Amino acid sequence: MSEQKPVNAADIRAVLERNDSARLRAWLKTCASCGLCSESCFFYLANDNNPEFMPQYKVRKTLGELIKRQGEVSREELEGMKEIAWARCTMCRRCSQYCPFGIDMGLMINIARQCMRTQNVCPERLMNIDQSYVEFGNQMQIPDEEFVETCEWMAEEGQATIKDLEIPIDKQDARIMFIVNSREPKYYPQDIQEAAIVMHVAGDNWTMPSHGWEATNLSMFSGNIGVAGMVAQSVYDAALKLNAQKICVTECGHAYRAAKYEGPYWTKQPNGQAPVEVTHAVALFHEYMKEGKIKLKHKFKDAITLQHPCNLSRSGDLGEKADELMEMLCENFIPMEPHREWSHCCCGGGGFIPMGPDYKRTRMVAGKVKAEQIKKTGAKYVLVPCHNCTDQINDLNKEYDLGIKIVSFKQLICELMEVPPHMQPEEEDE
Amino acid sequence: MYAFVNGPLVWIAFAVFILGSIWQVAALYRMSKRTDKVFYNHYNSGAAASSIINWLIPFGSHSWREHPGFTVLTFAFHICLLAAPIFALGHTATLAFNLNISWPNLPDSVVDALTLVFLAAALGILIRRFVVPQVRIVTEPKDIAVWVITALPFVTGYMAAHKMLLDPDTMLLLHALTGCLMLICIPFTKLAHVFLFFMSRAFIGSEFARRGTKTW
Numbered sequence: 156m157s158e159q160k161p162v163n164a165a166d167i168r169a170v171l172e173r174n175d176s177a178r179l180r181a182w183l184k185t186c187a188s189c190g191l192c193s194e195s196c197f198f199y200l201a202n203d204n205n206p207e208f209m210p211q212y213k214v215r216k217t218l219g220e221l222i223k224r225q226g227e228v229s230r231e232e233l234e235g236m237k238e239i240a241w242a243r244c245t246m247c248r249r250c251s252q253y254c255p256f257g258i259d260m261g262l263m264i265n266i267a268r269q270c271m272r273t274q275n276v277c278p279e280r281l282m283n284i285d286q287s288y289v290e291f292g293n294q295m296q297i298p299d300e301e302f303v304e305t306c307e308w309m310a311e312e313g314q315a316t317i318k319d320l321e322i323p324i325d326k327q328d329a330r331i332m333f334i335v336n337s338r339e340p341k342y343y344p345q346d347i348q349e350a351a352i353v354m355h356v357a358g359d360n361w362t363m364p365s366h367g368w369e370a371t372n373l374s375m376f377s378g379n380i381g382v383a384g385m386v387a388q389s390v391y392d393a394a395l396k397l398n399a400q401k402i403c404v405t406e407c408g409h410a411y412r413a414a415k416y417e418g419p420y421w422t423k424q425p426n427g428q429a430p431v432e433v434t435h436a437v438a439l440f441h442e443y444m445k446e447g448k449i450k451l452k453h454k455f456k457d458a459i460t461l462q463h464p465c466n467l468s469r470s471g472d473l474g475e476k477a478d479e480l481m482e483m484l485c486e487n488f489i490p491m492e493p494h495r496e497w498s499h500c501c502c503g504g505g506g507f508i509p510m511g512p513d514y515k516r517t518r519m520v521a522g523k524v525k526a527e528q529i530k531k532t533g534a535k536y537v538l539v540p541c542h543n544c545t546d547q548i549n550d551l552n553k554e555y556d557l558g559i560k561i562v563s564f565k566q567l568i569c570e571l572m573e574v575p576p577h578m579q580p581e582e583e584d585e
Numbered sequence: 586m587y588a589f590v591n592g593p594l595v596w597i598a599f600a601v602f603i604l605g606s607i608w609q610v611a612a613l614y615r616m617s618k619r620t621d622k623v624f625y626n627h628y629n630s631g632a633a634a635s636s637i638i639n640w641l642i643p644f645g646s647h648s649w650r651e652h653p654g655f656t657v658l659t660f661a662f663h664i665c666l667l668a669a670p671i672f673a674l675g676h677t678a679t680l681a682f683n684l685n686i687s688w689p690n691l692p693d694s695v696v697d698a699l700t701l702v703f704l705a706a707a708l709g710i711l712i713r714r715f716v717v718p719q720v721r722i723v724t725e726p727k728d729i730a731v732w733v734i735t736a737l738p739f740v741t742g743y744m745a746a747h748k749m750l751l752d753p754d755t756m757l758l759l760h761a762l763t764g765c766l767m768l769i770c771i772p773f774t775k776l777a778h779v780f781l782f783f784m785s786r787a788f789i790g791s792e793f794a795r796r797g798t799k800t801w
C-alpha cells in the first residue's frame with residue numbers, strides 16, 4: 156500500500172460512461188438545491204444537523220466532482236471522497252423519497268463508489284471480500300465442502316428436536332432453493348438449523364445448493380459490479396441447474412435486493428427479471444402462517460418491535476408482509492415510527508458492518524437515530540430479519556444501553572410453533 | 586430597439602423556449618430508450634401518476650407534510666408564478682391583439698396581489714437560502730442567477746404597470762427583455778424542471794413501485 160499509483164482517469168471515465176443515463180442527466184440538471192432531502196438522512200440527523208451530511212452535498216462532493224473533472228483527480232482527493240461515499244452514506248435511498256424530483260442519491264453514491272473502486276480506493280475489508288467471492292464464491296472464504304458438512308452436522312444435531320430433520324443438498328425439482336448468508340455456516344450454524352426446522356415442519360419441498368449457496372452480495376457495496384454480477388449469476392445458475400421453482404433468501408436484507416432487483420441488471424437478464432423467481436424468508440414464513448402450514452402453541456406475549464431493513468422494506472417489497480407476519484406471531488407488536496418504506500436506516504447497511512472496526516465509531520454515532528426509535532417503542536424485544544441490521548442493533552444495544560434482546564423470525568417461529576406429534580423425537584427413557 | 590424587443594425578440598424567446606424544451610425532452614427520451622431499460626421494464630402508470638400528482642398537491646407528499654413552512658412558500662411562489670403572467674391584462678391583451686387568441690384576464694388588483702405574493706415568497710425562498718445551513722451549503726452562484734432571472738420579470742412588470750422608477754415605455758422594454766431572458770433560460774438551466782419534474786417523478790414512482798414502495 157505504500158507506493159502510490161497515479162490515478163487512472165480513463166478508468167473512472169469508463170465507469171461514468173457506463174452509468175451515463177437519461178435519468179442521471181435529468182437529476183444532475185434539475186436539482187433545485189432546495190435542501191429538502193436533508194432531514195430524511197439519518198447521518199444528517201445523528202450528526203446534529205451538520206450540513207456537510209446532507210445528501211445532495213455528499214453527492215456533489217463525490218460523483219459531482221468526478222463528473223465535473225472527468226476523473227482527473229488526485230489520490231488524496233479520492234481518499235477524501237471515500238470517507239464520504241462509504242462512511243457518510245449507506246445508499247439506503249430514503250432521501251429519494253423526500254426529494255421533490257425523486258433524485259436517487261443512493262444510486263449516485265453507488266456510481267461514485269464504482270469509480271473509486273477502479274482505483275482500489277475503497278475500505279480495505281470490502282476489497283478483501285470481493286477477492287473472497289472470486290476465490291471461494293462466498294464472502295467468508297468457506298470451501299463448498301465445508302458448507303455441506305456444516306449442513307449435515309446441523310441436520311443431525313437438529314434431529315434431537317425434530318425427528319428425521321433433513322437438510323437436502325442439491326435436490327432436483329424442489330419448490331424452494333434456500334440460500335444463506337455465509338455468516339451462518341461460519342458463525343451461526345444454528346440459523347441454518349432453525350430455517351431447516353421451519354421448512355421441514357411446514358412440509359415444504361426444499362433444498363440448498365452445494366455451490367451458489369451464498370446469498371450475500373457485498374460487491375454491490377464495494378462498487379465492484381463485475382463481481383456482484385458473478386455472485387448473482389452463480390445463484391441463478393444453481394437454481395437453474397437444480398430446476399428449483401423459487402430461490403428463497405435467508406433473513407438478510409441486501410441479499411434479497413441483490414438477487415431480486417439488481418442482479419438481473421448486472422447479469423443482463425431479459426426484461427430485468429431474475430431467471431428464477433426470487434423470494435425471501437419473510438415472504439415464505441408469511442405464506443406458511445397464512446396457509447396454516449405452521450401452527451403456533453401461542454403467540455409471543457412480550458412487547459416487541461420490528462426493524463424494517465432498508466433493503467427489504469424500501470428497496471424491497473416486504474414491508475407490509477413483515478408487519479403482517481409480526482401480527483400473526485406476536486400479541487403485542489409495537490411498530491417503530493416511522494416504519495415500513497419510510498423507516499430509517501440503522502447504519503448497518505451499505506457495507507458498513509463488513510467495513511470493520513475502523514468505521515465502528517462512525518457507525519455508532521449515526522446509529523443514534525435507530526437507537527432512539529427503538530427506545531421510544533418501549534419494547535424490550537426487537538425482531539430483526541437481516542444479518543447486517545442484527546450486528547448493528549447488537550452494537551447499538553451496548554452503546555446506548557438499550558437493554559434489548561434481538562430475535563429473528565426463524566428463531567421466534569421455532570420457539571412458538573407446534574411440532575406435529577409424528578415429528579417429535581421419541582422420548583428417551585430417563 | 587423597442588420594436589425589436591417587443592416584436593421579433595418575443596417570437597424568438599417563445600420559439601427557443603418551446604423548441605428548446607421539446608428538443609431537450611426528445612433527446613432525453615431517445616437516450617432513455619438505450620440507457621434506462623430499467624424504466625421501461627418496470628413502468629407502472631399508476632405509480633408514475635401518483636408520484637407526480639401527490640407532489641403537485643400542497644401537503645400531498647410525506648416530504649411536503651414534514652416541511653410545512655417551505656411547502657406554503659414554494660406553492661405560493663409557483664402558483665403566483667404561473668397565474669400572474671397568464672392572467673395579466675397586459676399579456677392577454679397583447680396576445681389577443683397579435684395572435685387573436687384570448688382568454689379572460691384577472692382584474693389588475695388581483696394580478697398586482699399575485700405579483701406581490703410572488704415577490705414575497707421569492708424573497709422568503711432567497712432568505713432561506715442564506716439562513717438555513719443545509720441550503721446555504723449547496724447554494725451556488727447559478728442558484729442565485731436563476732432566482733434573479735425568475736424574479737426580474739415580476740419586478741419590472743409590476744413597476745411598468747405602476748409607472749414606477751422609469752418612464753413606462755422604458756420599463757416595459759426592460760420587462761419584455763427580462764421576460765424573454767427567463768423564457769430562453771428555461772430549457773437550459775435548472776428551470777428545465779418545468780418539464781423534467783414530470784419525467785423524473787414518473788421514473789422514481791415506477792422504480793420504487795416495483796419494490797412495493799411509495800415515493801410520495
Ligand code: HEM
Pocket residue numbers: 591595598666669670673674675676679693696697698700738739742743745746747757760761762763764765767768
Ligand atoms: C416575453 C415578453 C413579455 C412581454 C412582451 C410582456 C408584456 C407585459 C405587459 C405589456 C404588461 C402590462 C404592463 C402594464 O400594465 O403597463 C405586463 C405585465 C406583467 N408581466 Fe409581462 N411580458 C412578458 C413576459 C413576462 C414574463 C415571462 C413574466 C413572468 C413569468 C411576466 C410577468 C408579468 C407580470 C406579473 C405582470 C403584471 C404586473 C402587475 O400588473 O402587477 N411577463 N407584461
Ligand code: HEM
Pocket residue numbers: 187188189255256659663666710728731732735767771776778779780782
Ligand atoms: C408546473 C411546473 C413546475 C413544477 C412542478 C415546479 C416544481 C418545483 C419544485 C418541486 C421546486 C423545488 C422546491 C423549491 O425550491 O421551491 C422548484 C423550484 C423552483 N422553481 Fe419550479 N416548478 C414548476 C415551474 C416553474 C417555473 C415555470 C419556474 C420559472 C420559470 C419555476 C421556477 C423555480 C425556481 C426559481 C425554483 C428554485 C427556488 C429556489 O431558489 O429554491 N418553476 N420548482
Ligand code: SF4
Pocket residue numbers: 195196197198209210213243244245246247248249250251260261264500
Ligand atoms: S441514501 Fe440514505 S444514507 Fe445516503 S444520503 Fe440518502 S438518506 Fe442519507
Ligand code: SF4
Pocket residue numbers: 185186187188189190191192193210211253254255256257258723
Ligand atoms: S431534495 Fe432533491 S432537489 Fe432538493 S437539494 Fe435534495 S436532491 Fe436537490
